[in-house]
Amino acid sequence: MSFGKDKKALLSRRTIFKAGLVSGMAMPIPMTVLGQAPNQMRPQQGDQLVFDEGDRIGELIGIDMLELDQQPVSALARDPETETIRDGSRLNRVMIMRLDGQKLSSRFQANAAEGIVAYSAVCTHTGCDVINWDEGLLRMACPCHESQFDVYDGAKNVGGPAPRPLAMLPLEIVDGIVTVAGIFKGRVGFTQNF
Numbered sequence: 001m002s003f004g005k006d007k008k009a010l011l012s013r014r015t016i017f018k019a020g021l022v023s024g025m026a027m028p029i030p031m032t033v034l035g036q037a038p039n040q041m042r043p044q045q046g047d048q049l050v051f052d053e054g055d056r057i058g059e060l061i062g063i064d065m066l067e068l069d070q071q072p073v074s075a076l077a078r079d080p081e082t083e084t085i086r087d088g089s090r091l092n093r094v095m096i097m098r099l100d101g102q103k104l105s106s107r108f109q110a111n112a113a114e115g116i117v118a119y120s121a122v123c124t125h126t127g128c129d130v131i132n133w134d135e136g137l138l139r140m141a142c143p144c145h146e147s148q149f150d151v152y153d154g155a156k157n158v159g160g161p162a163p164r165p166l167a168m169l170p171l172e173i174v175d176g177i178v179t180v181a182g183i184f185k186g187r188v189g190f191t192q193n194f
């Protein structure tokens with residue numbers, strides 16, 4: 001009887017393995033097995049954001065440090081427990097800004113925290129950093145081929161060759177600090193990256 005049970009279990013495992021091969025599904029592999037360094041990991045839920053440029057580089061970003069509709073600032077995620085700043089990949093860089101939450105497209109309000117939003121800094125065209133700002137139109141702009149992104153509409157591409165919006169990083173405010181509420185929404189980087 002026990003041999004019958006073992007055989008059933010073996011068949012069951014084979015069936016699962018075969019199904020995985022046929023479907024092309026990869027078994028989940030923990031991050032630690034992949035050996036990805038903590039500073040290379042994409043921003044994680046609970047990470048705090050810190051300035052990535054200027055006089056305040058490395059400083060935690062408080063809710064009151066950003067002014068309405070001003071030029072976005074470059075930021076990185078920081079693990080609050082280890083204080084590791086995730087600066088090991090340029091795909092981790094985000095541009096954050098404070099918007100009028102009432103005017104932000106309703107589809108993206110869940111990703112904002114009291115009007116503060118964060119978008120990937122990497123252009124979806126060929127990967128330049130989207131560091132320019134059109135203060136009249138309130139659009140992020142890429143210096144390489146002039147793509148433009150509407151920050152009030154989920155960084156939708158509204159000009160130039162970029163094929164899709166910038167990825168959005170969900171935020172929340174925890175103890176007054178701008179904090180990551182989840183993984184990126186949308187694909188980070190440009191098409192040839194993946």
Ligand code: FES
Nearest residue numbers: 123125126142145
């Ligand atoms: S890389 Fe941004 S528009 Fe070309």
